[in-house]
Amino acid sequence: MRGVVLHAPGDVRVEDREEPRITAPTDAVIRLTATCVCGSDLWPYRGIEEVDGPAPMGHEYVGVVEEVGGDVRNVRPGQFVVGSFFASDNTCEICRAGYQSSCVHRVPVGSLGAQAQYLRVPLADGTLVATPGMPDDDLVPSLLAASDVLGTGWFAAVAAEVGPGRTAAVVGDGAVGLLGVLAAARLGAERIIAMSRHEPRQRLAREFGATDVVTERGDEGVARVKDLTGGLGAHSVIEAVGTQQSMMQAIRSTRPGGHVGYVGVTHDVALPGMELFSSHVHLHGGPAPVRRFLPELVDLVLDRRIDPGKVFDLTLPLDRAAEGYAAMDERRAVKTLLTP
Amino acid sequence: MRGVVLHAPGDVRVEDREEPRITAPTDAVIRLTATCVCGSDLWPYRGIEEVDGPAPMGHEYVGVVEEVGGDVRNVRPGQFVVGSFFASDNTCEICRAGYQSSCVHRVPVGSLGAQAQYLRVPLADGTLVATPGMPDDDLVPSLLAASDVLGTGWFAAVAAEVGPGRTAAVVGDGAVGLLGVLAAARLGAERIIAMSRHEPRQRLAREFGATDVVTERGDEGVARVKDLTGGLGAHSVIEAVGTQQSMMQAIRSTRPGGHVGYVGVTHDVALPGMELFSSHVHLHGGPAPVRRFLPELVDLVLDRRIDPGKVFDLTLPLDRAAEGYAAMDERRAVKTLLTP
Numbered sequence: 001m002r003g004v005v006l007h008a009p010g011d012v013r014v015e016d017r018e019e020p021r022i023t024a025p026t027d028a029v030i031r032l033t034a035t036c037v038c039g040s041d042l043w044p045y046r047g048i049e050e051v052d053g054p055a056p057m058g059h060e061y062v063g064v065v066e067e068v069g070g071d072v073r074n075v076r077p078g079q080f081v082v083g084s085f086f087a088s089d090n091t092c093e094i095c096r097a098g099y100q101s102s103c104v105h106r107v108p109v110g111s112l113g114a115q116a117q118y119l120r121v122p123l124a125d126g127t128l129v130a131t132p133g134m135p136d137d138d139l140v141p142s143l144l145a146a147s148d149v150l151g152t153g154w155f156a157a158v159a160a161e162v163g164p165g166r167t168a169a170v171v172g173d174g175a176v177g178l179l180g181v182l183a184a185a186r187l188g189a190e191r192i193i194a195m196s197r198h199e200p201r202q203r204l205a206r207e208f209g210a211t212d213v214v215t216e217r218g219d220e221g222v223a224r225v226k227d228l229t230g231g232l233g234a235h236s237v238i239e240a241v242g243t244q245q246s247m248m249q250a251i252r253s254t255r256p257g258g259h260v261g262y263v264g265v266t267h268d269v270a271l272p273g274m275e276l277f278s279s280h281v282h283l284h285g286g287p288a289p290v291r292r293f294l295p296e297l298v299d300l301v302l303d304r305r306i307d308p309g310k311v312f313d314l315t316l317p318l319d320r321a322a323e324g325y326a327a328m329d330e331r332r333a334v335k336t337l338l339t340p
Numbered sequence: 341m342r343g344v345v346l347h348a349p350g351d352v353r354v355e356d357r358e359e360p361r362i363t364a365p366t367d368a369v370i371r372l373t374a375t376c377v378c379g380s381d382l383w384p385y386r387g388i389e390e391v392d393g394p395a396p397m398g399h400e401y402v403g404v405v406e407e408v409g410g411d412v413r414n415v416r417p418g419q420f421v422v423g424s425f426f427a428s429d430n431t432c433e434i435c436r437a438g439y440q441s442s443c444v445h446r447v448p449v450g451s452l453g454a455q456a457q458y459l460r461v462p463l464a465d466g467t468l469v470a471t472p473g474m475p476d477d478d479l480v481p482s483l484l485a486a487s488d489v490l491g492t493g494w495f496a497a498v499a500a501e502v503g504p505g506r507t508a509a510v511v512g513d514g515a516v517g518l519l520g521v522l523a524a525a526r527l528g529a530e531r532i533i534a535m536s537r538h539e540p541r542q543r544l545a546r547e548f549g550a551t552d553v554v555t556e557r558g559d560e561g562v563a564r565v566k567d568l569t570g571g572l573g574a575h576s577v578i579e580a581v582g583t584q585q586s587m588m589q590a591i592r593s594t595r596p597g598g599h600v601g602y603v604g605v606t607h608d609v610a611l612p613g614m615e616l617f618s619s620h621v622h623l624h625g626g627p628a629p630v631r632r633f634l635p636e637l638v639d640l641v642l643d644r645r646i647d648p649g650k651v652f653d654l655t656l657p658l659d660r661a662a663e664g665y666a667a668m669d670e671r672r673a674v675k676t677l678l679t680p
Contacts, residue, residue: 093570093572094572094595094596094597097595097596097597098597099596099597099620101620102596102597102620104571104572230433231444232433232434232444242613242617244613247613255434255437256434256437256439256442256626257434257437257438257439257442262617265614265617266613266614266616266617267613267614268613269612269613269614270610270611270612270613271610271611271613271616272609272610273582273584273587273606273607273608273609273610273611274605274606274607274609276606276611276623276626277582277602277605277606277625277626277627278626278627279626280439280441280442280626280627281624282622282623282624283616283622283623283624284621284622284623285617286596286616286617286618286619286620287617287618287620
């Protein structure tokens, strides 16, 4: 089968890879309908994360079940399924508490390579959510979004305790930040401040529910958020970048007692203890437990109440994955969908 | 009047200071019944925090109202009152959200010097809680504890979301950590792991409700907490020290999705972003909004349902404050009560 392999920073190739097979009775193999490039894929692509030999890429996926292992009960061949980027048993104590991405048996799907034609999904019963029937083609991008980028934006909004009567601010106008805006709107935020300097992304943010746009960054951005919130800061701030500057911007934009939900994979970040102590914020985040939200998100998509697939502004055949990485790297595309 | 002044690290003197007067119509002046030395007073005493010229010390206090400004409505001369270490209006949006120690009009009582015979309390209506009558003498230490050290341990337990069915762990066996144990017990924790190497403090921890004691520190301490919690870590961890080691010990002792409540004043702490991200913990803390809890804590003390005053294992007249600092610095005393 064809699959994306990263050989070195900037060196994305689509190659023949061995077709995955059932290796454990809890596995499923799915034929991918769509996959995509994640902002976090850009870290090794840019050489900021080390690339350890040729590595299969991709962890976002929807597809049709081809085969299941002998112990799989919840999905069967022929079903359309959405998964998340950590396989999880969904039964351990951590999963039951809603943290499936820290499941005691978790397997990172990224290590298996979902930018491909087929994917082996471990712990299929815990990981995959089947749709009631075969979804309409135009819903596929939104279902694919649910598998990571929407689920991650949603978790950020939940972690930031967005809710009615609250003002949310969103640091980061990538796909996760934009879907954080969508999540904040669905969760009832009274006011949503999107922080973005890019006009097309601002427009999408407004479409997803942003009521205000702040173009300033860093301390100036913080000052603008304070201006908009009676000098206090937002109740809930979503951090969707993962740099020192964006984390500090998020923390400083939050009022005392408010909540920061951070989902940008943190690189070279060190949070100063005394400032955090004085800030009085709640800090929560990490790899989104997408599985917690998947059933609800899939329903919202199938009912056409949300359209997160709009973040895909570039669609390419899998074989042209390298172009998709480059477009995102150069910020010419928000997010690239790949069709295997 | 007599009052404690820190001249330089290790140089605590009790001197004649000018008696405080009403300077704003929202002030009260109280005659102190008891005051004490805080763990945080040891930071400048040890030279870890800079000492900026001779500085009046102390921010924990109970006493009797001598005089009130023209706008004070909630307390009157002759009443016994308990205050907290930040004066707060208790009416602003931040106060109403329960973060009085970040009140938009807050005044640090430490800057006024509560280790003295008299104290001016700004924003008296928002800051002070009067008892129904004059409390019994034996309750004074516990009421004094409510003004900071109990309120701080209590906030840590609330921030760590201690509750029924949960396992709490407490990093730090100073007075705040010990009262974090007490708070965890009152809040219904099923199991409370006190981390302490000091036998008398272990005993007090058990008296306050600890079910387990872990003597190991750092990674060994973390491993012991994991052993005691099915390999997962505690649901709720109270951090009551404020060093890099104690913060990391707290974070690492917490299960994914669990909560760290940190109240140790953080010195030279830098939290590594990637580890925090991967940990999946909730992090909340800062200067305890003691005022939020004061009415409840005062009631618990007056009803003799808790006895937090037990953390005072040394009582000295105010004039011997220097001995009290030294005893705490050398860990000969958990906490020193001073009688003006």
